[in-house]
Amino acid sequence: MSLLSELFIRTRAENRAALIGYLPAGFPTQEMSIKVIKAMIEGGVDAVEIGFPYSDPVMDGPIIQEAAETARAAGITMKKTLEVVREVATTGAPTLMMTYWNPIDRYGVERYAEDFHAAGMEGVITPDLTFEEADEWLGLTDRLGLHPIFVVAPSTADERLKLVASKCSGFIYAASTMGVTGARTSVSSAASTLVERLRAITDTPVCVGLGVSNGEQAAEVAKYADGVIVGSAFVKAVLAHPEDPLPGVRAVAEDLARGVRNR
Amino acid sequence: MAKSPASQLITSSEAIDGHFGPYGGRFVPEALITALDELERTYNAAKVDPAFIAELAELNATYIGRPSILTEAHNFSKECGGARILLKREDLNHTGSHKINNVIGQALITKRMGKKRIIAETGAGQHGVAAATAAALMGFECVVYMGAEDIRRQSLNVARMKLLGAEVVPVTSGSQTLKDALNEAMRDWVTNVATTHYLLGTVAGPHPFPTMVRDFHSVIGIEAREQVLALTGKLPDAVLACVGGGSNAIGIFHRFISDPSVRLIGLEAGGDGIDTGRHASSISGGSSGVLHGSRTYVLQDEDGQTIESHSISAGLDYPGVGPEHAYLKDMGRAEYRSVTDAQAMEAFSLLSRTEGIIPAIETAHALYGAMVLGRELGPDATILINLSGRGDKDVQTAAAWFGIEL
Numbered sequence: 111m112s113l114l115s116e117l118f119i120r121t122r123a124e125n126r127a128a129l130i131g132y133l134p135a136g137f138p139t140q141e142m143s144i145k146v147i148k149a150m151i152e153g154g155v156d157a158v159e160i161g162f163p164y165s166d167p168v169m170d171g172p173i174i175q176e177a178a179e180t181a182r183a184a185g186i187t188m189k190k191t192l193e194v195v196r197e198v199a200t201t202g203a204p205t206l207m208m209t210y211w212n213p214i215d216r217y218g219v220e221r222y223a224e225d226f227h228a229a230g231m232e233g234v235i236t237p238d239l240t241f242e243e244a245d246e247w248l249g250l251t252d253r254l255g256l257h258p259i260f261v262v263a264p265s266t267a268d269e270r271l272k273l274v275a276s277k278c279s280g281f282i283y284a285a286s287t288m289g290v291t292g293a294r295t296s297v298s299s300a301a302s303t304l305v306e307r308l309r310a311i312t313d314t315p316v317c318v319g320l321g322v323s324n325g326e327q328a329a330e331v332a333k334y335a336d337g338v339i340v341g342s343a344f345v346k347a348v349l350a351h352p353e354d355p356l357p358g359v360r361a362v363a364e365d366l367a368r369g370v371r372n373r
Numbered sequence: 374m375a376k377s378p379a380s381q382l383i384t385s386s387e388a389i390d391g392h393f394g395p396y397g398g399r400f401v402p403e404a405l406i407t408a409l410d411e412l413e414r415t416y417n418a419a420k421v422d423p424a425f426i427a428e429l430a431e432l433n434a435t436y437i438g439r440p441s442i443l444t445e446a447h448n449f450s451k452e453c454g455g456a457r458i459l460l461k462r463e464d465l466n467h468t469g470s471h472k473i474n475n476v477i478g479q480a481l482i483t484k485r486m487g488k489k490r491i492i493a494e495t496g497a498g499q500h501g502v503a504a505a506t507a508a509a510l511m512g513f514e515c516v517v518y519m520g521a522e523d524i525r526r527q528s529l530n531v532a533r534m535k536l537l538g539a540e541v542v543p544v545t546s547g548s549q550t551l552k553d554a555l556n557e558a559m560r561d562w563v564t565n566v567a568t569t570h571y572l573l574g575t576v577a578g579p580h581p582f583p584t585m586v587r588d589f590h591s592v593i594g595i596e597a598r599e600q601v602l603a604l605t606g607k608l609p610d611a612v613l614a615c616v617g618g619g620s621n622a623i624g625i626f627h628r629f630i631s632d633p634s635v636r637l638i639g640l641e642a643g644g645d646g647i648d649t650g651r652h653a654s655s656i657s658g659g660s661s662g663v664l665h666g667s668r669t670y671v672l673q674d675e676d677g678q679t680i681e682s683h684s685i686s687a688g689l690d691y692p693g694v695g696p697e698h699a700y701l702k703d704m705g706r707a708e709y710r711s712v713t714d715a716q717a718m719e720a721f722s723l724l725s726r727t728e729g730i731i732p733a734i735e736t737a738h739a740l741y742g743a744m745v746l747g748r749e750l751g752p753d754a755t756i757l758i759n760l761s762g763r764g765d766k767d768v769q770t771a772a773a774w775f776g777i778e779l
Contacts, residue, residue: 165679166552166665168560169402169563179546182678187676211400211663212664212671212673212679213678215662216673238400238402238666240401260403261402261403265408267410270407274403288563290563
């Protein structure tokens with residue numbers, strides 16, 4: 111069983127939600143991104159999504175865009191991202207990636223799956239890959255035991271929700287709102303409705319992302335979801351203290367970790 | 374041309390499940406699938422609905438000014454090895470380019486879907502102006518995303534959009550050109566999809582856009598084929614068009630695809646030259662990848678990062694191309710060549726001086742292609758060129774290029 115699947119067994123036993131933290135690889139630099147992710151884990155992040163900074167991130171708001179640009183300017187590549195994944199996986203935290211499809215396509219789908227799996231990656235969130243385009247990918251994830259994780263949205267129709275859910279393993283990424291990544295003042299009520307609809311058709315854990323940035327919001331989402339996904343809040347913490355980001359990052363993680371335990 | 378060409382919309386039967394061979398498809402956030410499905414359903418119903426066809430034909434005839442005329446360029450012919458040069462005058466359409474064909478079609482689709490807000494991306498501003506025009510006509514709210522760099526070099530069109538009542542949003546991310554405007558429009562659409570139609574301006578993007586936009590532009594080729602036959606008694610030897618995203622090219626190519634004797638040649642923007650790396654020739658100088666929702670030829674580095682394109686022409690300054698072009702290229706049905714900034718400006722000047730027609734700089738790439746091809750084929754050849762837009766918007770750029778003081 112993967113570390114990710116073990117995590118959800120544990121969090122269900124502890125009657126809490128899992129905290130999943132996102133950071134673009136190489137942000138602000140390759141070395142510092144590894145330190146930031148380790149600080150996130152020390153602060154209470156249960157599982158990590160490592161993003162690949164892509165030139166045309168249509169699902170991302172201004173904060174993640176800026177982080178991706180910073181990381182690219184600092185020279186992040188797929189090869190360096192592989193090293194980040196390898197380092198992070200040594201912590202024992204379930205290590206996932208989140209990337210737009212073209213970088214995987216260009217790297218070579220099979221080579222990507224094999225190389226990153228060998229480095230300790232357990233699954234990949236693919237926000238712009240529809241399952242209709244995913245035959246080769248799903249064959250590979252199946253063969254290697256990787257978790258393919260698709261993103262569903264409040265607008266996803268019932269029939270389709272069933273289909274997408276059936277292609278996911280590890281968890282299903284439920285986008286809380288119609289929109290791009292970034293902190294919001296409140297988490298949309300569309301999220302709980304979407305999770306409810308998923309509960310009716312699948313036992314796969316459901317994690318909610320988009321717009322969660324603090325412990326209070328995390329607690330709210332933890333009431334109905336198996337996991338809470340946070341990205342922009344960590345990026346913001348780094349941007350706030352670029353010279354010494356780790357204490358701020360740890361504090362954000364601690365606040366969120368309390369939130370997911372406060373159902 | 375008594376009969377309205379719009380009643381002959383070419384169907385999209387050759388795209389199977391939204392794919393042109395291995396190209397096309399849908400690589401988009403799941404949040405957009407419902408809207409794309411709705412769009413596809415609405416379009417499929419509309420294109421066989423006599424009321425829709427009649428309304429589109431009426432607007433084509435009385436608003437756009439279709440059919441556009443065919444002009445024989447007797448003088449410019451001398452610059453093309455004496456080959457017979459026929460210009461399909463899309464520059465004479467309302468708003469000054471072919472872009473309005475697709476915009477009017479999609480505006481009717483928007484109305485049919487009951488949406489009241491449209492968003493659009495624009496490079497040269499021609500699509501933005503056309504979208505703002507249709508929005509004014511039909512009473513939609515209109516937001517146009519435009520790269521800050523393009524706003525600078527196409528200020529006349531920015532003013533036109535504002536006069537028409539559209540909001541123009543400068544995009545300052547990335548290269549600040551068309552690709553980034555498209556990213557920003559996609560982000561808006563993901564957020565506001567329930568109320569908003571994304572009026573995509575070229576034959577790129579996720580299915581059904583490449584097929585639908587092509588169909589709305591196919592009127593160009595349908596008219597031109599009849600006009601050339603009526604004038605010359607035979608099919609042209611070659612059909613030429615500039616290719617950025619590729620909408621004007623697919624529009625004029627499509628009716629000729631089943632005429633095997635007719636060569637179809639797309640002219641991509643070569644910028645400073647393909648070997649310099651500073652160009653926008655996605656087919657001649659790119660590789661298969663995924664960009665803006667579909668698989669196609671893309672300018673990309675070894676990590677799949679989009680490489681910024683370069684062209685003097687804002688409308689061709691795009692690092693991807695419509696998936697049907699990628700397929701036509703692989704099938705060998707169409708050829709793609711690259712024309713540099715300097716070559717395009719040479720053709721721009723020559724057409725202006727020999728025919729009294731100032732073309733868009735985009736179009737000038739196709740004109741230079743004809744100068745080369747005409748010399749290859751000789752004086753017996755007939756070359757049809759899609760004169761996709763007029764050059765009024767490019768006066769500043771051209772004046773700077775030729776050293777004319779304003």
